[in-house]
Amino acid sequence: MAEICTLKHAVAQHLHDGDTVALEGFTHLIPHAAGHEVIRQGRKDLTLIRMTPDLIYDQLIGMGCARKLVFAWGGNPGVGSLHRLRDAVENGWPHPLEIEEHSHAGMANAFVAGASNLPFAVLRGYKATDLVKYNDRIKSVTCPFTGEELAAVPALRPDVGVIHAQRADAKGNVLIHGIVGLQKEVVLSARRSIVTVEEVVDALDPPANSCVLPHWAVDAVCAVPGGAYPSYALGYYERDNRFYKAWDAIAKDRDGFRAWIERHVLGTEDFDGFRASLEAARAEEAGP
Amino acid sequence: MAEICTLKHAVAQHLHDGDTVALEGFTHLIPHAAGHEVIRQGRKDLTLIRMTPDLIYDQLIGMGCARKLVFAWGGNPGVGSLHRLRDAVENGWPHPLEIEEHSHAGMANAFVAGASNLPFAVLRGYKATDLVKYNDRIKSVTCPFTGEELAAVPALRPDVGVIHAQRADAKGNVLIHGIVGLQKEVVLSARRSIVTVEEVVDALDPPANSCVLPHWAVDAVCAVPGGAYPSYALGYYERDNRFYKAWDAIAKDRDGFRAWIERHVLGTEDFDGFRASLEAARAEEAGP
């Protein structure tokens, strides 16, 4: 049953050290605000799951929140590397990061299996890739009817699923539209779930067959306007491609990254504070 | 690539004697017009697939079009039996009908597996039912990770998938809304597909994330206004519950059924003719 509460409360309540956590978002609706709150509350030893870890995972990893990363594609789309992820994998900074690597098809099927309460997913995949040499969680099953051998991956069942969405109503029913990615599956596959939304409205009035999460299938709903920034929320604001490009320089060296996090994330109370702090920095750069 | 054509042409072109055919529709959007055209063209030895066979399957079976029925629930919802189905199963009239019986969960998963080009589906199901004693196509698989045993059913891959939908555009892109059932999966799991629609419009302009079939994934699109009658098309017309109730008497005895089909289906050129013929009969009954 959804509790409508602050993000600070939701993270304190539902997301603990050592948890397996999926903060999903396929370019769209990435829960940056929730990721920042995890950093502020200093979570440790997390196993982070995401098909496409990007800036917010770079920040969580760079701040040492993660013990392990389960992923398929870790980069800054259209820009390049995630320097904090690379530093962790290549140099073990701030500490070594265990990785479990899949393909998108494998992880997408694994989330569907998780949402379906199945222990594993079956797919045609991993047929000609070295991924299977380094990931012993990719196995095979034989079709009991045709004898064909197919790939099998364990279902993803995170302790906590975290997503951002456009809207919730007063009860906590959530509406997601545009590129819905695997937002629904992440919540349904998780033991506990946190959904940040652009706004809480009186009534959702969703179009027929749109992607809706009923309030009784979600644990916490938090109004965080702009909470996906620098990702985007269709119908609210666009992706800040400039920020994605600027991140490359910010994350390149350890001290610069630390300074940025300390000033804009640890140095602020919440996401509004973070946005204001960024604006102030931009004004400074622009000069008088 | 969708051909926009008459239903008569589509059935002649794509649906042949001996084919395995799924005319799906979960109460909503049942392709009655397409079923009538199959009867008019005198198809034989069909294997009919449907989760919920109802009046149109009763008619196809009563006219001897079917050799086998794959199904989960065969009745006249809220009314009672399908007398032609029962007569075929209980008395072999007009000829014996082989049946392969599943649960809804089993068939729904089997259509999803078919649409996904997988040979089988995995589900938690068939755990305590005699269905497994009479259906050797329900088997089991063992999870390679947990060792759990789960049910497995073969994917449904019909030769022909037939559905009714609300709209198509000039290219043949199809929009389905309301209770979408498994309409999308039926088309994607089938080798060939026929979609009847209420109307062909210039542009679909579907709401975000609605259920759309791209024209290049459909073989034939036929404009048949009212083509789901006595089922319904959300936004166009309601289910004719009176007809569902009246069907009970029509189908009860063999001669009455035959006479009805000969007058209203075989005696008419197309679905418009069928509707007109029904109206005429009603006028007669009402008397002067």
Add this chain to the structure above:
Amino acid sequence: MSENDFTTNEMMTVAAARLLENGTVCFVGIGLPSQAANLARLTHAPEVVLIYESGPIGTKPDVLPLSIGDGVLAESADTVVPTHEIFRYWLQGGHIDVGFLGAAQIDRFGNINTTVIGDYDHPKVRLPGAGGAPEIADQSGEVFVVMRHGLRSFVDKLDFLTSGGYLEGGDAREKRGIAGKGPTRVITDLCVLEPEAGSRELVVTSIHPGVSREQIAEATGWDVRFANDVTETAAPTAEELRTLREFLARTAEAHGDTA
């Protein structure tokens, strides 16, 4: 009929409806279950969440659907999902509190038959079949069965096991690794039965007003037993009867039945 008279069918529907709590997530079968679930929604449980297997979630029909996919279910739903999602994410996913089923036959352990009367290959009566029932019976948190009492329906031995209750009784269900609690209530036009601790045999726990133990025994195909503390079912309130009758009247009108 005066407002305080009521039929045994009305008593059955009212008794079944009372079992649904506000906020319960309920997977609704067509027919009597649908009638009872909607009566609950229109009386004491306005926030009950009704899910029909065709796809509607959180539906609030103003008339009783004749089928599980009537338009009114889609139009009044919080959301409508594909049928496969209902079975995969919502039922198998473990989100259903109560599965509400009807049946043609039931035995002393709450196992039900909706498939055939007589031999499967040469049936006396071919019934509609399983539909969603086997998985609803397995995977719902608990199951309520509502059906009329009678020797043809309350049988010593099922002709066909469509959906499992407590199977051979005792812990047979748990041994089979079935997730849900099983049929915790069977509501008929004469009484309410519940599984006895240990044996899991259905015993009568509440008798509807004006019904005798003899009537129940004569209408049951096995030597039915009565709980030590059998209560009398509270008669339908005026409010319950009015709501049910208005609902059924609206329905009859919508479906074009003669009053």
Add this chain to the structure above:
Amino acid sequence: MSENDFTTNEMMTVAAARLLENGTVCFVGIGLPSQAANLARLTHAPEVVLIYESGPIGTKPDVLPLSIGDGVLAESADTVVPTHEIFRYWLQGGHIDVGFLGAAQIDRFGNINTTVIGDYDHPKVRLPGAGGAPEIADQSGEVFVVMRHGLRSFVDKLDFLTSGGYLEGGDAREKRGIAGKGPTRVITDLCVLEPEAGSRELVVTSIHPGVSREQIAEATGWDVRFANDVTETAAPTAEELRTLREFLARTAEAHGDTA
């Protein structure tokens, strides 16, 4: 730059775009493939169907998306489906004619690496990883690879096999039971390579204007061979260049790059 001059990158994008036929259903990777696929759509193939793994089907972006999930992809799409459906119904379902990929490393048999440079456990350079590529490479009807030519990218031996081409060559791919035809074209800033019949080794079949065989040999990490009937790639037309440059200019503006 005069309208008839063009860069090697422009030649690469134009040569890649020309390979997409009108009506082709194309699974588009981000970066160079996305650029080429959209150029095709804006020139000779207005009906090409572009699918991005985030969910948009039949998308028609007016500027190049920086990511595979930009809003412009959703807003201009015929439909947007969940990401898992893209992989299960559309790619695995067998509906993709052409998978359009980029890569960090490629070998003589069209096998590609987008995972690591150096040892997996102690990488010199950790690359983003597989993403959708392994299944796109396996399940698309055929695969086009577009990438810049160079000794670091055209290698004798991959550091990591992310996505399979012709594997060890010959019929190794078929023997592995892989559905799609594999990489039938590799388009670079110097030339176009295609698998040779039989050996399935990539050989140069078309050389871009002004490029010498020596340049190609020096930029290839294996002893690259040339087909008997090597042609010269037709230079970009004024129309192709204008369309590409306008598209990239619109994109730079939208992404806030300095011109």
